[in-house]
Amino acid sequence: MDSGKGATSVFLAREYGVWVVAADWWIAPDEAAAVFADAGVSGQVTAVRAEAHNLPFGKNSFDAIVIIDTFKYFGAFDWYLPYLAGFLRPGGQLGVATPGMTQEVRELGAIRERIKELFGWEPIAWHTAEWWRFQWEVTELVTVTSARLQEDGWRDWLLWTQAAAEHTGDWTGSPNNRQAVIDLLAADAGEFLTFAMVTARKN
Numbered sequence: 001m002d003s004g005k006g007a008t009s010v011f012l013a014r015e016y017g018v019w020v021v022a023a024d025w026w027i028a029p030d031e032a033a034a035v036f037a038d039a040g041v042s043g044q045v046t047a048v049r050a051e052a053h054n055l056p057f058g059k060n061s062f063d064a065i066v067i068i069d070t071f072k073y074f075g076a077f078d079w080y081l082p083y084l085a086g087f088l089r090p091g092g093q094l095g096v097a098t099p100g101m102t103q104e105v106r107e108l109g110a111i112r113e114r115i116k117e118l119f120g121w122e123p124i125a126w127h128t129a130e131w132w133r134f135q136w137e138v139t140e141l142v143t144v145t146s147a148r149l150q151e152d153g154w155r156d157w158l159l160w161t162q163a164a165a166e167h168t169g170d171w172t173g174s175p176n177n178r179q180a181v182i183d184l185l186a187a188d189a190g191e192f193l194t195f196a197m198v199t200a201r202k203n
């Protein structure tokens, strides 16, 4: 879900031979479909335009839901996990990787200045893995099978940002934006910034 231009969907189709519904809000299905055709997985992946709170799918209709780098936009809403779990069959699996921090903003008392300068208030949704574990398990709708911060996740985030800067430049029109992310990640060096990786099985 929230598949963007489809890299994860291509990976899942190729590596696991599964049938994938690639749902995303901003990327037009035609654009994603072209990626799937180029990758030779058109027969396995269907691109769908869908907003995360209004998913056009049936109850219990998926064996697995995978959400990469997007849960930060909506997943922390208390009602979201119960809503999403409704689309998984009993025993089905959920996997999320999303920007996370080594400490809760609430514990820190504020967003660290250098992070706030670049991302504003957004990091209030960059929860620790343990925050997600509790948030999900307390519903008793799922059993969390793993919840951890990605070790050295900031290095992958940095590499990706460097590669993206080389290939596509900046995404905001501000010439220094990607460079500012690179500088921030290098300065932070994993003190606060990484990814939370959480998996669960529907009860």
Ligand SMILES: C[S@@+](CC[C@H](N)C(=O)[O-])C[C@H]1O[C@@H](n2cnc3c(N)ncnc32)[C@H](O)[C@@H]1O
Pocket (backbone or CB within 6 Å): 001, 002, 003, 004, 005, 006, 007, 008, 023, 024, 025, 026, 027, 050, 051, 052, 053, 067, 068, 069, 070, 073, 074
């Ligand atoms: C950072 S991209 C990640 C894309 C992809 N998962 C990946 O890892 O390359 C964020 C994606 O989240 C999607 N998104 C953001 N808010 C959404 C929402 N409310 N409902 C559905 N998709 C949403 C956007 O369409 C965008 O493609």
